[in-house]
Amino acid sequence: MSDIITLQNVSVHFPVWGFLPFLKKGEIQAVSDVSLRIGRGEIFGIVGESGCGKTTLANTMVGFVKPTAGKVLFEGVDLSSLPRQEFKKVRRRMQMIFQDPFSSLNPRFNVYQIVSEPMLIRGEDDEESMKARVVELLEMVGLSSGDLYRYPSDFSGGQRQRIGIARAISLNPSFLVCDEPVSALDVSIHAQILNLLLELQEKLNLTYVFISHNLADVKKLCDRLAVMYLGKVMEAGNSDKIFAKPLHPYTQALMAAVLNIDFSGKREIAVLPGDTPSPIDPPPGCRFWQRCPKAMRGCKDVPPEYVEVEEDHVVACHLVNGFPKTELPDGYDQPLVRSEKTVKVRR
């Protein structure tokens, strides 16, 4: 299986401007030093809380955002090295499905205009064939030709998301980024849209990047996944392996936070204390140390390295990999005793 997307040490930093112009206050490290590969025909999940950089990472993959450092290779070609015309050609093969079907469709366009717009931009001008293609697309996503001249306001959330999907596949892309495609939808519609995505993937031989904060969806859908926290990948690899044996404390906490509906066990809510800290100038060590229930003293200052614990399962955690053999602070492997203040907070 050849890789469709390869990320090599990709970082995306956004400057934070101060009151005076040209005076940089700091940097939001939305994505820092991420290396991943996504195979053809794969569904690749990116999981994490809001603010962890998952959307920025996906935007970098399709070229919406230029990486500050590192390279994004699409089928082996570096996107940032391409001249504009060439980039546009490649860009057609990658499309996006957005989170909010209410704001991602132009309310003044009818369905035909929405779905045919990418074709118009490509330079197609044969009205007849375009209409036939739009009808074909609508049928593929479970709408009908009767919906052609209706407006987004006539549709429910689930149907709008279907229109968004039809638009995304209109140019026969090979790579599709789905940015939380179901989180704005009702539970009973959830499954319909996810099943549609699965069906289309099989039919059109697509590769998906599926962004979500719902681990249960990711488990069912994805072949491989990356768990992100504050711009860094914490754990990545084969989905079955990660779910069978989550090694990073953050992955474990995320999995514990998924609420259950079966009543076999006790009704208990597992809680990971604290909030995601600000991504402006984050600490040099492990990004998760402040909330990590198993943090050690060294975690704060020594950045963990990525270690492949088994085939296609990479973890960045001192607990799993041990500390590197360089200069270490004293008592680095002792459990971290949080300061008085933090202890008070956790009560």
Place this chain on the structure above:
Amino acid sequence: MEQVLKLRNLKVVFPTDYGLIRAVEGIDLDIYDRECVALVGESGSGKSVTSQAVMRLLGSPPSLVRVDVLEFDGRDLTRCTEKEMQEIRGKEMAMIFQDAMTSLNPVMTVGRQIDEVYIRHEGDSKQAAREKTVKALELIGIPEPGERANAFPHQLSGGMRQRVLLAMAFACMPKLIIADEPTTALDVTIQAQVLKTLRGMQKGCGTSLLLVTHDLSVVASIADRVYVMYAGKIVEKAPVEDLFIKPHHPYTVGLMAAVPTLTDEKKKFTQIPGTVPSPVNKPSGCYFHPRCEYATERCRREMPSLVPVGQGREVRCFHPLSVEGGKSSE
């Protein structure tokens, strides 16, 4: 057990240019002391309208509200004047809204917004109110409550803002709190935090809670009793454990199957076909029949009534299922 809320035959309609929207069609609701009751349904099921009608927040126009009995803590709310309602709201009955960013005032510090509750309802001075506010924020688990009270809503994270709303709702230790989708806008980890706080506060303060949500996993983790709503009617009512172990209504079964869990090994998602009917143009007979795989001729013609099945359970279906372990034995 003391009854906090008694609602009988609530009907809410919205006359529009396209026809009459029957948002709620005859709902009975009982909430007892120290109980957490969940009202579950998808968007358009009328669950939010019901909760607003209980607080008498629905303006008329645009809405028309008919209710036979609306008793809160032994008082008949239908006879209360607007002024009396203002005394009750916030003090004896409080609401937590879904989107904390839009329900907090962006140009006031969160502390001042909580102070208001004490000043308005308990007649406190500004200083006394602030002291209570800081205490309330601390109780709800906000770190450095004294400083946080001077923060504006945009300076707080989503989970923190939701906690501020919790602190505001619990400020006067009301008898009943209505939480309208309190965790929908939050991340999973933050959702767990907020739910735990909410349940802890509810048990600790002895309030009753009406939880309005579409998320069955939230219901399973904190509710005691559940009402399932569909298209303006209650389709099933049951204690939470009974409901999840043995759901009777096909809609409840479908909703439960639609919640993905980590223990599920299947690769396909279980779905309910079709969509929620338009509120202007509801189907004949049972409102769920177009999406129901067990529908018969009778379901297409008649609306089933809510009939008791077992203790504390009612179901609105001609062919109630008895499902155990996901298999139907009908």
